[in-house]
Amino acid sequence: MGYAALLEATGRVNDLLNAGSILSWDARTMMPKGGAETRSKQLATLAVAARNLLCSDEMKRALEAAEAEVAGKNEDSVEARITAQVREAIAYHERIPTELLRRKTELGSATHEVWAEARQKADFSMFADSLRAMVEINREMAQAIGFEDHPYDALMYRFEPGTTKAGLDTLFARLREGMLPLVRAIAQADKPRSDFLFREFPVDAQMDFALSMAQKIGYDTHRGRLDLTVHPFEISFTRNDVRITTRVASDYMPMSLFGALHEAGHAMYEQNVDPAYTRTPLATDLVGLYAVGGVSFGAHESQSRLWENHVGRSRAFWVNHMDEARAAYPGLLDDVDAEEFYRAVNRSEPSLIRVEADELTYDFHVMLRCELEAKMVDGSLDVADLPEAWNAAIKEYLGIDVPDDAKGVLQDVHWSSGQIGTFCNYTIGNIMAAQLFDHATSQDPGIEAALEKADYAPLRDWLTDNVCQHGRRFGRDELLERATGRPLDPEPYIAHLTTKFSDIYALA
Template sequence: MFKWDTRAKWIVKHPAPRLAVSRQRQCWPENPKGEWTPMSYTDLIETTGRVNDFLNAGSILSWDARTMMPKAGAESRSKQLATLAVAARNLLCSDEMKHALDGAEAETSGKPKNSPEARIVAQVREAIAYHERIPTELLRRKTELGAAAHEVWAEAREKADFTIFAPALTTMVDINREMAHALGFEEHPYDALMYRFEPGMTVAKLNPLFERLREGMLPLVRGIAQAEKPRSDFLFRDFPPDQQMAFALKMAERIGYDTTRGRLDTTVHPFEISFTRNDVRITTRVSKDYMPMSLFGALHEAGHAMYEQNVDPAYTRTPLTTDLISLYAVGGVSFGAHESQSRLWENHVGRSRAFWANHFGEIQAAYPGMLDDVSEEEFYRAVNRSEPSFIRVEADELTYDFHIMLRAELEAKMIDGSLEVADLPEAWNAAMKENLGLDVPDDAQGVLQDVHWSSGQIGTFCNYTIGNIMAAQLFDTAAGENPGIQSALDGGDYAPLRDWLTDKVCQHGRRFSRDELLQNATGRTLDPEPYIAHLTNKYSEIYALA
């Protein structure tokens, strides 16, 4: 009647009777004598905690692969990551999980719908239904390719040759197209892929949002093109990498990044990654002759990290710090919500006039003699200058979203089949010319610059723009409702803003949806107007636009 399996549970050979009994009694056979013990909410938390363990183990391997692993380790690492991803998915969709879910659902049936317990039960049930639509072999193929393709992408980028990466990207697009059709969608296959990162976002919603942003930002871009350019030569001096890393970390700590629970390393493409709130690591990249890259990269990733470090400790190792849809151990409710924190700290704080009023002396001291001929005002204007650039992560605050709109629109076309991968560089270069007036010199500065496609993260680029919109909306509300927050920022005190964000956003983990979070914090759902107003006011002042 029973057999032993790797989950260390005795199970019935015939699934149908076992499921029927479980749904009636919320039970799980614990031993070969057939004695039944009830499954409970506690069992659900323990079982989902093991899913979280698999995902965190994968995150550690990913961090190592992107910071320290020798190139030759890529092939075996891809299989290791695939094994962990499939194991996490199989445990999530296992009969054990379903029995625990049935018991937890019965036990918590009287809880309010927005309680942590009710939200956990609902999220687990939704995640099981989501993943059961994706064939296991498809997940394995995607995960293996995502790990292996990173090295192919890195080589192609180094050699500025898209043809090296094109076969892997073609396969990745095909896999994502298969996933979209397996998951199902109402209007556009790209909708199914965006759901993984930004639940509820669709092409039909994204297009008018992009149009509103273009309408608000293009006049600024055109006005700045005719205005006098700020001095910025001093940003391109020979800044020693060790001194850059030291100052970047100092500023990350200053805004609130806790290095007793984190660390800063270098990488090709900056990222933040967490293995619970007590181990949240960030990376940045260093250019010897362009210092802002390391500094603002660190501030950006510190914003991500502070989201994770300030999640309610009670949610550790639960679905409220585990994205069971995307299979990431992450506490942010959506990738856009997560991006709101990084963009807020990088741009609304780190690039503000108040920030440099407080810290310009420190950056001069960090690079003795190198900035002595620069004023505080010149530095502020230089790090906020707006000029079209080829590289997204180096783009200024105003033109950044044009990079995002380009990527999201090209992705959608690749997924619906209206754009072939082989034609991607031509389409990319044409869009850069139309939107930013730039002639892309090579693939490394064009279509190969982002790591996302190599790992299979198709559908995630819209999150950056949504994060920008959310950041402005949250900052506008925080400063507007609490004048003491801006006063504190003016004095170099970041705790009041950090506390407000912890209260309104970070502590809740994945308990609330993105729009619920915004509604609770700002009184409305996603609204681009504060963002457009922020950009208009800031750049009109810097460039003396009418």
């Protein structure tokens, strides 16, 4: 009984979570609507079983024996990190009643179908009661977890440990200061041509091209696959089976392409975790009860946004791959050159849909959601008033009117599954992506030279060495400091946006 027994016990937790992930993948890609009710119970059973095993007497005995066995080892050692993370996770879950976890899991699975139908019919009233119940459960979760300043802090802990509402307010203020002048200047500038992006592109051709580009940057389809879904996602069942999805609009090709590149970035994080960490706490989020190897949702998002934006939306990418795009869509792009395509897929103008937002205005969607979530959680915004508050914020931030609930408050899947507190991860991921990319290319000029020649291996190898392989061994800022020499810093991101969009729009 010792460290080996602890690894075996936590491995069984990982197995249960991966089984739940498989059911979740199926529910969001293949499952008929009639399966929703029983699927919610299946997922709840697995989540509670994983939590109960984690907090069992068997696990505690194994942990105590393992702690004694590894006592005296360097605190940065794998063994020390694993025992510390198991201890932290047990303490976290013992603060949350089992029945609360079961109710939340069941509601999240059942509510997904309610949300999907409400979104289809653009009717928030159909979803309001379910969302109200989900907000209330999250309030209960926050009280059980505990917090010092704001209940939102407790909910963000599951996704981005250490992040607080106060810290986000400061970070968002700096981003607005750095980005709003650029947004306003672009609003007055001539827009690049983009009509060719809205032609009729065959769905099958889009899926084939999207997958081929994902494979180009390094997504391993021997350990993964691409499928269609309503809302794109990546999900892993250990590093050896990491699946991605995208969505397709026949009259707007970039949606499927960049959705696939984005999710491939997530997948490559999981596929490149150290194989030795498979089924261990360094590839299992024991606090969030997710079978993932990324250290935080923001860190995970850094990989998806880096490959989507810094690589996939770069000028070099389209200089290198424009001929392949023309071949994928015969006759549809013959009148477009690489520079025009590059400018079109980086066209910046306010839009209603977060996942379709351009790189510059995207974070305003995130800020809006974080602000509304925090208000719902602390009770200063009633769920019934959410559409009105949403529409007003979109008008304030982006200057556009929301025509219906499907293009407004119902567009995201997160609230239906209970993920309140996760939206901050998208902006944190954007910041991390710029910080990592800036440091990697500055440290090794060969990386940028390779990208100019469509060689993605040097960048992928750098990210594997400095981010992916470590799994959950290091905390987010610790990982950043090891990789770049400093914790989370928004300045490289602001500089990246300023340089890129000033060039595209010929700003002084």
